[in-house]
Amino acid sequence: MSSTENPILSLKNLHKSFEDHHVLQGIDLELFPQQSLAILGASGSGKSVLLKLILGLMPADKGSLALNGQKFEPTRQKDSRKLYARCGVLFQHSALFDSLPVWHNIAFSLIMNHKLPQHHAKQKAISLLEDVGLDTSCADLFPxxxxxGMKKRVGLARALATNPDILFCDEPTTGLDPIMSNTIDHLIHSLAKKHQTTVLSITHNIISLPLLASHVAMLFQGRIIWYDSIDKLHKSKNPIVQQFIQGKQKKSSPASP
Amino acid sequence: MLPRDPLGLILQGLALLGRPVLQSLLALGDMVSFTLNVLLRTFLPPFYPRIILQHAVEIGFFSLPVVGLTAFFAGMVLALQGHTGFARFSAEAAVPRIVALTLTRELGPVLTGLIVAGRMSSAIAAEIASMKVTEQINALITLSIKPLHYLVVPRVIAAVIVLPILVSISDIIGIMGGTLISVYQLDFHPDTYLQNTWNFIEPLDVISGLVKASAFGFLIAIMGCYQGLRCEEGAQGVGRATTLAVVAASVSILFANFILTSLFF
Structure with a gap:
């Protein structure tokens, strides 16, 4: 997990437990500028918990994070503000604000934080709507x-509205049909390339990986057990990785026939 | 047969009693800290006047029909009951006074408070709880917006401002209801009835009712927001938050009413 460049985000020895259940047991990971990294893992492997720790939505039990080499504590307001100013988040179920029309959802941060006048913000939102392939007539609809699929596109437009350096995607294709999943993957890939955005995705969708990520980290039993470029994923000799790719259960598993 | 370890049994019993007491104290502490946090943030920027206005309309304007109807019937019932009681002492002339006094000091604020608690505390809790369950609160946080500032403070300010206005209207409608019954059923002269009402009411009667209304507005918004933000995951959590919000708001209104009445007595 090394590069000649300095990482934009690095995690060191992150731990998280819920009572007796140790979900994350020492995560070390680095995310480099303009890299697209996917954290791959089975349901319940702690992928979303890891994202919540990075975003400061949940405190870590142990470990540290650094943004551009500077240590930061994401649950501290001062530090989290620095991170949020530089990142956009696409949530698993889009998390659009029900009470606001589509354009206001997209332009929310521009209006609230950047104090952009409403008509300018709406124009920007409409241009983002076009970027994510939605008709401009959707602007005044409510979520x-x-x-x-449309919600995901709007969520993506909202996440990219402030031109973030880092885009976090939590299971971006969950609940979508294969065609729509492919469309969303293409959108994330092309928009990240266009805006030179670093992408950290959380996924269990093997099909999405080639578009979503240049590098993959496999999370298993609270640890990163494999990390390499996407090209090497299918050639990996790691039995857990192979098992995940092939979608087979362990022979010793009690649920196996 | 004697228990083998009587001391152990006593300790076990005490632990059984102590656990819920400790949990209740923890919950109370959490609620007090939440309330103080909200109070502090009320005076700190950013301020969202447009959102306050939206909530004021939602809490106040849309509650008007049910509040008005309740006050109207309460006024009529008060006049009828008052007449029944005072007729026994040949003191029917006291009906307008008792209707006005009861409405402005007690029934206006308490009935309005309870009705708005039922209508709005649950709505606030349900809305915020569903926002939490669907990660909208997390989205707000990652968009650098503090949920307390954006979701709680505007609702609290709106409720504190709007409840006294609602109570003033409910007082007027209640007195109108009492007048209507007194004139058409109890043979009062309308001018005498209204003159009696007007002459009897003192500014403190109205002010105490309006202060109560503001306090009830604060409690309604705080309970709804608190239960919404503390809701557990899932649809069941949203349901429980809604119920708890109405119960907590109603009980705290009745408790606060007693305290405030003692202060204004």
Whole structure:
């Protein structure tokens, strides 16, 4: 996990437990500028918990994080503000604000934080809507009127509205059909390339990986057990990685036939 | 048969009693700390006047029909009951006074408070709890918006401002209800009835009712927001938060009413 460049984000020995359940047991990971890294793992492996620790939505039990080489404590308001100013987040279920129309969802940060006048913010939101392949007539709709795929697109537009350095995607294709999943993967890939954004995705979707990531980290039993470029994923000799790729259960598993 | 370890049994019993007491104290402490935090943030920027206005309309304007109807019937019932009681002492002339006094000091604020608690505390809790369950609160945080500032403070300010206005309207409608019954059923002269009402009411009667209304507004918004933000995951959590918000708001209104009445007595 090394590069000649300095990492934009690095995690060192991150631990998280819920009572007796040790979800993360010492995560070390580095994310380099303009890299697209996917954290791959089975359901319940702690992928989303890891993202919440990075975003300061949950405190870590142990370990440290650094943003551009500077240590930061994401649950501390001063530090989290620095991170949030530089990142956009695409949530698993989009997390659009129900009470606001689509354009206001997209332009939310521009209005609230950047104090952009509403008509300018709306224009910017409409141009972002076009970027994510949605018709501009959607701008005045409310999230309840959108399909799952449209919500994801709006969520992506919101995440990219402030031109973030880092884009975090939590299971970006969950709940979408294969065609829509592919469209969203393409969008993330092309928009990240266009805006030169670093992407950290959380996924269990093997099919999405080639578009979503240049590098993959495999999370298993609270640890990163494999990290390399996407090209080497299928050639990996790691039995856990192979098992995950092939979608087979362990022979010793009680659930196996 | 004697227990083998009587001391152990006593300690076990004490632990059984102590655990819920400790949990309740912890919950109370959490709620007090939440309330103080909200109070502090009320005076700190950023301020969201447009959102306050939206909530004021939601809490106040849309509660008007049910509050008005309740006050109207309460006024009529008060006049009828008052007449029944005072007729026994040949003191029917006291009906307008008792209707006005009861409405402005007690029934206006308490009935309005309870109705708005049922209508808005649950709505606030349900809205915030569903936002929490669907990660909208997390989205707010990652967009650098503090949920307390954006979701709680505007609702609290709106409720504190709007409840006294609602109570003033409910007082007027209640007195109108009492007048209507007194004139058309109890044979009062309308001018005499209203003159009696007007002459009897003192500024403190109205002010005490309005202060109570503001306090109830604060409690309604705080309980709704607190239960919404502390809701557990899932649809069941949202349901529980809604119920707890209404119960907590109603009980705290009745408790605060007693305290405030003692102060204004």
């Amino acid at each position: 309840v009127a959108l399909s799952g």
